[in-house]
Amino acid sequence: MPTYDGYTERQMLDVLAQRCQVVKLEAVEISDQRSDYLVRAWRLHCLSHEYGEFEQTGESLFHLIYTAFKPHKPFADEQREKLRELGKRLKQNLAAAKGELVGEINKTGLDCMALCLGAANKWRVLPKPETDRHEVIECPKCKGKLEMFQSSHNGHVSGQCETEGCLSWME
Numbered sequence: 001m002p003t004y005d006g007y008t009e010r011q012m013l014d015v016l017a018q019r020c021q022v023v024k025l026e027a028v029e030i031s032d033q034r035s036d037y038l039v040r041a042w043r044l045h046c047l048s049h050e051y052g053e054f055e056q057t058g059e060s061l062f063h064l065i066y067t068a069f070k071p072h073k074p075f076a077d078e079q080r081e082k083l084r085e086l087g088k089r090l091k092q093n094l095a096a097a098k099g100e101l102v103g104e105i106n107k108t109g110l111d112c113m114a115l116c117l118g119a120a121n122k123w124r125v126l127p128k129p130e131t132d133r134h135e136v137i138e139c140p141k142c143k144g145k146l147e148m149f150q151s152s153h154n155g156h157v158s159g160q161c162e163t164e165g166c167l168s169w170m171e
């Protein structure tokens with residue numbers, strides 16, 4: 001699978017979906033300039049506050065996504081760094097708790113952490129609230145009930161999904 005600095009198409013699209021008000025990907029047919037045959041192509045349309053409108057049509061999906069993603073890369077890098085840190089911390093905590101080495105956090109684990117981080121950041125109020133906050137929201141993973149809590153003491157957000165084995169974290 002082709003990647004751009006470690007980002008897969010899917011990950012770049014996820015970043016675009018987070019950053020843009022509109023992301024539209026269509027399968028279209030364009031006529032090949034040399035042969036005049038209709039060939040399958042992709043059209044990607046994105047609209048973001050920061051970088052305005054992006055629209056391109058091309059046969060290489062990867063190239064389209066990469067071109068649209070490029071200006072958002074610094075943001076994505078920052079998020080990736082946060083996830084790595086979180087992953088490291090989680091591993092350390094688990095290792096400490098169990099007194100044994102915990103295996104590599106797999107891809108699913110990182111995806112889950114991205115969801116946790118996303119939910120926490122979306123719900124968090126800044127600066128920290130004057131009284132503890134508590135609310136039940138829809139879980140972004142299973143659509144079940146996700147209990148959110150923000151501490152008035154340090155502003156940290158924790159969440160616990162009702163579904164066993166689903167999202168659960170503490171900051």
Ligand SMILES: [Zn+2]
Nearest residue numbers: 139142161166
């Ligand atoms: Zn859930």
